[in-house]
Structures are given as structure tokens and as C-alpha cells.
Amino acid sequence: MGARTMNMCVGDFGVTTEAVWTHVVPGICLEDHGIGADPGAHYLMTHHLFQIFTYTKDARPKLIAERIYDDPESYSYEKLDPADVVTPRWRENNSRRSWHGQRSIRLERQRQAGIAAADGVHRNI
DSSP: OEEEEEEEEEETTEEEEEEEEEEEEEGGGGGGGTSOOOTTSEEEEEEEEEEEEEEOOSSSOOEEEEEEEEOGGGOEEEEOOGGGOOOHHHHHHSOHHHHHHHHHHHHHHHHHTTOOOTTSOOOOO
């Protein structure tokens, strides 16, 4: 779950945010959403949230209210390919050693192709 995009306003009243939120949700949890979700699949659920946090105008402000508005008309659902979903079962089948082994293979292929960071350290590969 997280904000895909967010707009924020900070003022003497507090903070407001407008965001597009996304969640990876098992299809079985979407039965009451009326989309005919496959219970064995996972979906990317996206929707809009608007939040308002108001504070006192003291030297040390205190939160006095929080309001969250969820736009029910904004919900959309995208069925995900199982290869794009990390689940506990995926983690069991793809151990840490396996991940590091795959990373080492990619680094070696890049080294052989002459692709390397200027300082000799590979990052985000």
C-alpha cells in the first residue's frame, strides 16, 4: 500500500494532502466490491484520498483534528500477473541465496559487457 502520487499543502492551519493510493489486494478480499474478482488472483486497487490535519496555532502546535475523505467513485482494479506479486509462497520458493545468486549473475554479465559504475561500485541492479 502506498501513495502513487501526492499533492500536499502546509499552512498555519495544518496540512492537507490529496493522493492516489494503491494496494495489492487478494481477489478473495474483493468479493464485496462487485467486480467479479477471481478469488485466486491479486489485484492492484487504486483510489483517491483527501486528508486534512488541523493544528492549534500555539508555539508548540497540537493536532486537533484529522479528516480523511475516500472517493468511492474513484476505485479501479487491475488484475495482476502472478509473476508480479510477491507473497509468502513466492518468498519460500525464492530464497535470499537465490536472489543474491541472480544478482551476482546480472552483475557479472554487466561487468563482461563493460558496464560499471564510475567508482567501481554497482548500485540498484
